[in-house]
Amino acid sequence: MASSSKSAQSRREAQREAIRKQRQAELRRQRTVRTVVIAVITIAALVLLAGAGYLIYRSLQPEGPVATPQGIPEGQGYLTLGAPSDSGKPVLEVHLDFMCPHCGTFEEVNGADVQTIVEKEEATVHLVPRRILDRSSSSGDFSTRSANALVCVYEDDPDNALAFQQAMFDNQPTQGTAGLSNEEMWEFAQQAGASDSVQSCIDGRTYQGWVRQTANGYAQEKTSGTPYVEIDGTEFQDWSTPGALLEAVRAAGGGAPAPSDGGGASDGGGASDGGQG
Numbered sequence: 602m603a604s605s606s607k608s609a610q611s612r613r614e615a616q617r618e619a620i621r622k623q624r625q626a627e628l629r630r631q632r633t634v635r636t637v638v639i640a641v642i643t644i645a646a647l648v649l650l651a652g653a654g655y656l657i658y659r660s661l662q663p664e665g666p667v668a669t670p671q672g673i674p675e676g677q678g679y680l681t682l683g684a685p686s687d688s689g690k691p692v693l694e695v696h697l698d699f700m701c702p703h704c705g706t707f708e709e710v711n712g713a714d715v716q717t718i719v720e721k722e723e724a725t726v727h728l729v730p731r732r733i734l735d736r737s738s739s740s741g742d743f744s745t746r747s748a749n750a751l752v753c754v755y756e757d758d759p760d761n762a763l764a765f766q767q768a769m770f771d772n773q774p775t776q777g778t779a780g781l782s783n784e785e786m787w788e789f790a791q792q793a794g795a796s797d798s799v800q801s802c803i804d805g806r807t808y809q810g811w812v813r814q815t816a817n818g819y820a821q822e823k824t825s826g827t828p829y830v831e832i833d834g835t836e837f838q839d840w841s842t843p844g845a846l847l848e849a850v851r852a853a854g855g856g857a858p859a860p861s862d863g864g865g866a867s868d869g870g871g872a873s874d875g876g877q878g
Contacts, residue, residue: 667810670756678819679729680755682762684722691853693718693846694727696820696829699747699769700734700776707828707840708770714847716763724832724850728755728762729820731827732812734776743780746803748812750786753802754795764793 669675684690695715697704718724730748735741747769755762768789774780787800802808823829830837830846832853839845 667814668807669811669815670752670808672756672759676815678816679727680752680759680762682726682728682759683719684725686725688722688725690722691724691833691850692727692831693724693850694729694829694831696729696731696824696827697766698731698734698744698827699751699773700737700744700780701731701827702773702776704828705770705773707830708767710843711840711846712763712767712770714844718847718850719763723854728766729816729829730812731820732817733825733827737776738774738780739777740779743774745809745812746783746806747781747786748816749806749808750783750790750803752808752811753799754790754793756802756808757795757799761790761793761795765790765795768792 669677670680673680679694683693693715695707697707715726719726728751730751732744732748735744738744740746751762751765751769754765769781769786772781772785772789783803787803790799790803820829823831828840830840832849837846837849839849
């Protein structure tokens with residue numbers, strides 16, 4: 602009996618030892634898994650921080666000498682279309698960002714009327730390409746690239762600028778995406794009538810400095826968002842009503858009375874798209 606009891610006790614001790622070793626092995630496995638997971642999370646966080654840091658670093662770097670578009674006086678932060686500046690006609694100023702969805706709405710509602718105003722020289726049009734929503738593209742620079750592309754098209758031939766603008770908004774990318782590629786923008790520039798020289802201007806970001814410094818500096822004195830519209834220096838908010846902008850411009854030039862100026866989609870800072878600068 603004694604021998605049988607000792608044998609049973611030995612088996613129990615062996616089982617307990619086997620269980621103890623299994624538990625220790627499981628604990629070691631869990632510690633290893635935790636270590637690997639923490640390492641992966643840490644590396645991913647460092648990569649994200651490095652990427653964000655690079656974008657911030659790049660945005661803070663001096664642009665170097667600013668290339669001014671041909672035909673635009675140095676320091677002027679807008680493109681000019683329509684009636685000559687000394688014509689005495691009303692001045693219509695429009696600030697747009699190609700990543701801004703409400704700017705797309707502005708183009709849909711008013712694009713044809715702005716084209717009419719320009720073609721009939723009913724006003725001097727100041728077009729201000731903005732880059733507020735660079736942060737809303739995954740590439741971090743779509744607003745800048747697209748604004749530069751518009752300036753390239755304008756310098757090549759101002760008559761093609763609004764057609765290019767329309768094509769860009771007709772194909773407007775969704776916020777959070779990388780935006781249109783340079784090749785896609787060049788295709789729209791060609792469709793608008795641009796010459797071959799515009800392609801290298803788009804790819805080389807020739808007027809990136811002008812967009813980021815001259816146009817942005819000029820615009821920030823007036824508004825921190827887009828779309829933003831002025832007629833003779835006074836903000837016009839009723840741009841979301843079809844025909845209201847054209848009527849107001851003609852009224853400013855001595856035509857029919859302007860419609861009421863309330864209730865537009867711009868919020869006074871023009872920041873209805875959340876695009877605070």
